[in-house]
Amino acid sequence: MKSIRTYLLLALIAIITLVTFLSLLQGYQASIAKAQQLFDDRLQSMAAMISNANQDLHPHNAGTEKLSSTVFFQILADDFSLLARSNNATTPLLSVDNDPVISGFKDINFSGYRWRVYILKDDILNRWIITGERSDIRYILAENVVTESIIPIVLAIPIAAFIIWIAIGVGLKPLRELTGQLRNKQADDLSPVLMNNTPEELTTLVATTNALLQRLNDAFVREQQFAADAAHELRTPISILKVQLHNLQNNEHISEAALLPLASGIERMGLVIEQILSLYRHSPEQALVKQSDIDLSAIVQSIIAKDYDQIATKQQKISLSGGEKCLVAGNQFALETLVQNLISNASKYTPNQGEIQVTSKHITSGIRLIIEDSGPGIPKEAYERVFERFYRVDGDRHDSGILGCGLGLAIVKHIVNLHRAKITLNHSTQLGGLKVVIDFPKNSMR
């Protein structure tokens, strides 16, 4: 069933049509019979009238009367000779060859038509009076009368269809409202569905849906809270590990090589925790509350300044082009995380002495941020997948033991979505590596 409304309309119209048709058929037959009865009565009284009005007729002065072509009369003597007639009935309709003539109604053929005739035997004057009427005209008349009464009913069906369509529409309004509310929900909006005057049929549906949304929301909050708490609690222990590692590195009796796996393990653990935290920190509710106009260029500058150690260690060249004030309506912390992840990725995957170029500029549709590097880039097939959580190009066989956990770009994507921006990956024709382009709309978030 494609639509309840269409189904109900079609079903109701079909039923109405069928019932109307049956009753019309019945009515038509009854009406036609009644009309025939009336016409017959008329024929009969006409015969009586003619008989009374022409008492003194004699066969010798047989006269004619002008009548319309659809009716006729004849007055015949006992020997079936014409005493009087209408002008359209020239020959006597009764003769001695006929079966014994009796009074009453009869259907006969005459002058090319079928006629309904009434034969009246005037016993006093001993003569026959015949009145006739063309059968087809009678039917046309009868039909006209009946049709006149049927037409309004037939015409009423489309009007009924229209009214039913509207009535069903009104009846289904709560359902439409519910559908609309569910459809307009953002994927991450788990607030309950609110309806005034919920009809009986929908109360259970609405209640169940809301209970489901509530449970889902609770689960989400618990998951977020758990991840955030766990990660938060791990910060101090990781700090201890890092400081102790540093102390060991200062110890001349321990070789640097022995500490390397320890160092990379701690580094990696720290990274995962930070990434998990920033993934859950940027929930839409939070981001939307704490938004303001933020200069993207200033963020790029401060992030590069902050992370310059990493870039300097790899002797990479980094620069910011454009750099004019690029205001984006958004969340400062989220945008910092976004820029930090992209720049740190670029530096990580670009070899020593490589180049990273950041551009921030105004374009007609808003603000554009470009980050390109001279690294190996990402194969085209992986462009979509790199945004998935814990996905890494080439999986665990990721070359050169670069630290990472596959959350960075998932976070980037998440923040980009929050700001209604668009991210595209490309091949950098200028530097040969990856080119990340993020377009922020003029009124991101609002």
Next chain:
Amino acid sequence: MQVLLIEDDIALAEALMQSLKYEGFAVNHLTQGKQAITSIKTELPDIVILDLGLPDIDGTEVLKLIRQESADLPVLVLTARITLEDKVNGLDLGADDYLAKPFEVAELMARLRVFERRASSSKHSGLSIGNVRIDSASHQVSVTGENIDLSRREFMLLKALMENAGRVQTRYSLESKLYSWGEEVASNTIEVHIHHLRKKLPDNFIQTIRGIGYIVQSA
């Protein structure tokens, strides 16, 4: 340099003390905020490293009390709270710097060295990097022993870069150090000052990171 470490996590504190001692700092360690206040009142340390999550009173309270005691005692806040609000709040309350856990020890040391240089350039009026020496008391700058003339702005710019040696200074942060709020700053002012400074300093002493800012490498 006398460092007061206020940190309630014993394991972290012990590890940190070892690192700090290795770097040549003298370290005292306290686990509670109230003790720390008393200690600062009796003897002023050179630098305070403060963890915000303390068992007795909140770290921000301690920070406020420290500021009442001494306006220019450098305080580096160490914390697991790293939202922007926490950061802004901490700096507003008078922290000189802010480091989120888990941190790199190298980063911590670099920041402590900035404090150290700042202290030395104001107290002992001397700070040298390579063959450039800056004397904040007499506003003298010398390159391989020969004095050079700098305008007031150029001097402040060089001082900011040298005190923060090894860390990139963005154009914006330099502007805010040179000019007070509301003062009109042309977009290329810093570039012009740097251009003049470079002529008087050894080649490559101030490096440009295009679009971002400038850096003086620590020796």
